């Protein structure tokens with residue numbers, strides 16, 4: 001069974017179609033890459049999937065259940081969690097307290113939330129920063145904190161919005177390994193927006209390409225890189 005079905009999703013902002021009749025499915029455990037030029041509609045689609053915007057048309061179906069109209073907190077409780085392109089941790093709180101905010105979606109116990117948070121802080125390898133103020137972290141560690149925070153919500157589907165943006169090659173490699181480790185554990189399905197083509201080719205089982213709000217192509221990475229329409233719309237414009 002598909003864990004996520006996107007059925008003819010459109011999102012209009014006035015006269016602008018940020019998403020236009022987008023459809024695809026994701027199976028459990030896979031990594032779906034979502035690519036496209038700037039302004040193609042990738043983040044808007046994340047927003048429609050996770051309840052930040054209601055789609056103007058179409059349906060988002062998660063584990064067989066229609067999600068349209070549910071608020072982000074309800075969507076999160078059902079098992080979807082997303083990161084934000086612009087990372088904004090709670091700057092005056094420590095790293096562990098930031099991650100606990102995610103864990104508190106699953107438990108009312110501060111003690112349990114702290115344990116859950118520390119577990120995810122270890123997964124992203126930020127133990128040495130656990131008691132630092134989040135506002136003082138460099139960008140690479142902020143991105144890891146963002147991932148720990150969403151992992152602490154215990155998601156079934158993780159949506160990562162440019163988690164490698166602004167990172168140096170070594171930091172990007174750490175995030176790639178983290179995404180692949182999450183996949184290997186087999187419990188979490190992932191959708192990843194990323195501009196780094198080499199990274200997206202390495203991690204994705206399948207890729208959806210958006211262009212001007214529409215789905216331009218979908219397929220395995222090797223087919224996407226050799227698709228002439230994709231090369232013209234996206235790779236050619238690099």
Ligand SMILES: Nc1ncnc2c1ncn2[C@@H]1O[C@H](COP(=O)(O)OP(=O)(O)OP(=O)(O)O)[C@@H](O)[C@H]1O
Pocket residue numbers: 013016017018036037038039040041042043044045085
């Ligand atoms: N809240 C909004 N109100 C009006 N227009 C919006 C809104 N959010 C996004 N848009 C527009 O919708 C289009 C798609 O934007 P979106 O951020 O989804 O693209 P993207 O593919 O994520 O781009 P990028 O790679 O630059 O992050 C753009 O033209 C953008 O200006």
